[in-house]
Amino acid sequence: MGAKRIPVAVLGATGSVGQRFVQLLADHPWFELAALAASERRAGERYGDAVRWVLDAPLPAAAAATLLCEATPAIDVPLVFSALSADVAGPIEEAFARAGKLVVSNASSHRMRRDVPLLVPEVNADHLALLERQDYPQGGGIVTNPNCSTIGLALALAPLERRFGVRGLHVVTLQAISGAGLGLPGMDLVDNVVPFIGGEEEKLASETRKILGRLQGGEVRESEVVVSAQCNRVPVLDGHTECVSLRLARPATRDELLAAWREFRAEPQELALPSAPARPVVYLDDPAAPQPRKHRDLERGMATVVGRLQPCPLHDWRFVLLSHNTLRGAAGGALLAAELAVARGRVPR
Numbered sequence: 001m002g003a004k005r006i007p008v009a010v011l012g013a014t015g016s017v018g019q020r021f022v023q024l025l026a027d028h029p030w031f032e033l034a035a036l037a038a039s040e041r042r043a044g045e046r047y048g049d050a051v052r053w054v055l056d057a058p059l060p061a062a063a064a065a066t067l068l069c070e071a072t073p074a075i076d077v078p079l080v081f082s083a084l085s086a087d088v089a090g091p092i093e094e095a096f097a098r099a100g101k102l103v104v105s106n107a108s109s110h111r112m113r114r115d116v117p118l119l120v121p122e123v124n125a126d127h128l129a130l131l132e133r134q135d136y137p138q139g140g141g142i143v144t145n146p147n148c149s150t151i152g153l154a155l156a157l158a159p160l161e162r163r164f165g166v167r168g169l170h171v172v173t174l175q176a177i178s179g180a181g182l183g184l185p186g187m188d189l190v191d192n193v194v195p196f197i198g199g200e201e202e203k204l205a206s207e208t209r210k211i212l213g214r215l216q217g218g219e220v221r222e223s224e225v226v227v228s229a230q231c232n233r234v235p236v237l238d239g240h241t242e243c244v245s246l247r248l249a250r251p252a253t254r255d256e257l258l259a260a261w262r263e264f265r266a267e268p269q270e271l272a273l274p275s276a277p278a279r280p281v282v283y284l285d286d287p288a289a290p291q292p293r294k295h296r297d298l299e300r301g302m303a304t305v306v307g308r309l310q311p312c313p314l315h316d317w318r319f320v321l322l323s324h325n326t327l328r329g330a331a332g333g334a335l336l337a338a339e340l341a342v343a344r345g346r347v348p349r
Contacts, residue, residue, distance in 0.1 A: 006347065007034035008338075011071045011092065012083035014038050014051045016181050017106050020331035021081050022047075026060035028335070029274050030342060031079070033063065037071040044068065073099035078348045081334055082107055085181075093142055100138030102347050104145065104338045106330050108199075111144045111207060114219060118144050118210050119337045120151055121273075122266035122280045123158040126215050128344055133218060139348045143341060145334040149173050149200065149231065149240050150207040152323025155280055155304040156244070159264040160257065161212055161223075165249025168226035170315070171204065174234045174241040176292065179325045194233040204229040239292030240325045245318040254309060257317060258283055261306060273339040275332055277302040283309070290322035301327030302336070 005028070010021045013036040025033040042050050048064030069075060071084070073096050080096050082089055082105040089107035096103050110116045115133040119125075131141040146154065157166055175197060177189060188194060205227040212223035234241075252260075261281040268276035277299035283306045284290055290305040298305055301324035312318040323329055341347055 005030055005032040006079055006342065007032050007077045008079045008081060009035035009037060009075045009077045010081050010083060011037045012085065013047065013068070014042065015083055015085070016054060016178055017326060017330045018083035019051065019053060019055055020326045021083055021334070022060065022063045023055055023057050024275075024331055024335055026063065030339060031335075034077050035075045036063065036066050036068055037075065038068045040070050042068050043070045073101065078102065079338060080104070081331075081338070083331070097134070097136045097140035097142050098138065100136070100140045100348050102140060102338075102341060103142045104334045104341070105142060106145045106334050108147065108203065110142050111146065112210065116142050116144055118146050118207060119340070120146060120154045120158075120211055120333070121268045121276075121336050121340045122264070123154050124211050124213075125267045125340055127220060128341060128346060129215060129218070130220070131346060141346070143337055145330065145337060146207045146211060147200070147203040148179055148323075148325040148329030149175060149242065150204055150211070151329045151333055152240060152304045152321055153204065153242055153244070154208060154211045155323070156261070156306055156319070156321045157208070157212065157246075159260040159281060160246075160248065160252075161225075163256070163260045164252045166212075166225050167247040167249050168228075168315075169244055169246035170228045171230075172243045173200070173204070173229065173231045174236070174243075175200075175231060176236040176238050176240055176325055177233070178238050179240065179329075180233065189233065189235040192235070195230070197231045197233055200231040201229040204231070236292045238324055238326060239296035240323055240329065241290070241292060242321045243318070244321060245312045245315045247315045248317070251316075257309060268336060268340060271340075271343050273336060273343065275302060275336040275339055279303055281306060283307065290320060292322060295322055296324045300332075302332050303328070
């Protein structure tokens with residue numbers, strides 16, 4: 001990248017994921033935050049007055065003074081980050097793409113479209129080629145960020161899939177409050193665990209198969225890995241923990257599995273993209289690791305942290321993983337996807 005930064009907009013800027021975008025874009029070396037969009041009734045308000053800021057980091061002064069605008073394609077930027085909720089995101093993101101803008105979306109609306117990349121840059125960077133199949137004459141397009149629990153799982157699985165093959169797995173998630181946005185009633189998680197997150201178990205299965213799939217003839221041939229998922233909301237602020245038991249296609253020793261994780265690097269690391277973790281997967285030997293409060297911020301919250309690798313009496317191996325759901329699993333992952341798109345010349349000028 002040269003010295004001139006690319007102007008970008010954030011749609012849904014007042015929500016929890018929108019706030020993460022604002023935080024991460026405040027001093028981003030490639031992107032300049034040019035517009036913040038929210039609902040029509042909020043348009044014209046100062047962002048600092050309209051937002052209920054929930055992050056530990058202070059609200060950036062420049063963003064606080066920015067006037068909110070409506071989420072319409074009249075926003076004059078080539079790159080748009082969408083933190084809109086799925087119930088409204090679909091047509092709004094389509095409108096921006098038709099207007100010639102690249103939309104990197106955190107919403108689920110377009111994730112499973114056959115022509116839309118569902119991107120974890122270290123795992124399936126080649127899926128960006130699906131943009132060529134999208135019918136947006138002015139050069140726009142849509143790239144999607146996976147579900148927050150899927151991203152951590154995909155990063156842990158990819159090194160094992162490439163070396164040994166993965167046939168199937170059972171995963172139990174313990175998902176943080178922040179994954180529910182700003183709407184979860186606090187009392188629901190006082191002295192409690194909620195063993196249901198709407199649509200989450202289905203997303204873990206279908207999205208994992210698409211992400212691990214192979215690009216053939218301009219289409220993604222989905223992986224045949226069998227995923228059985230059970231998802232729970234727990235009283236943790238940030239960080240999704242997942243307990244995984246898996247079957248491999250070929251036998252592997254413990255040392256071979258650890259080496260696969262330790263040596264895993266991909267295009268974001270080779271290109272030194274600004275948001276890329278030096279280590280996409282970090283293994284911790286501590287038998288009581290990983291833990292959300294202690295380990296979610298390793299590699300700036302952009303890695304999957306793995307621990308407790310053990311033989312599994314039911315399948316082959318079992319382990320525990322942790323990923324930061326609003327950094328790697330949301331805004332940070334979307335920024336990394338956008339950086340890869342820029343590096344590959346996919347952002348309209």
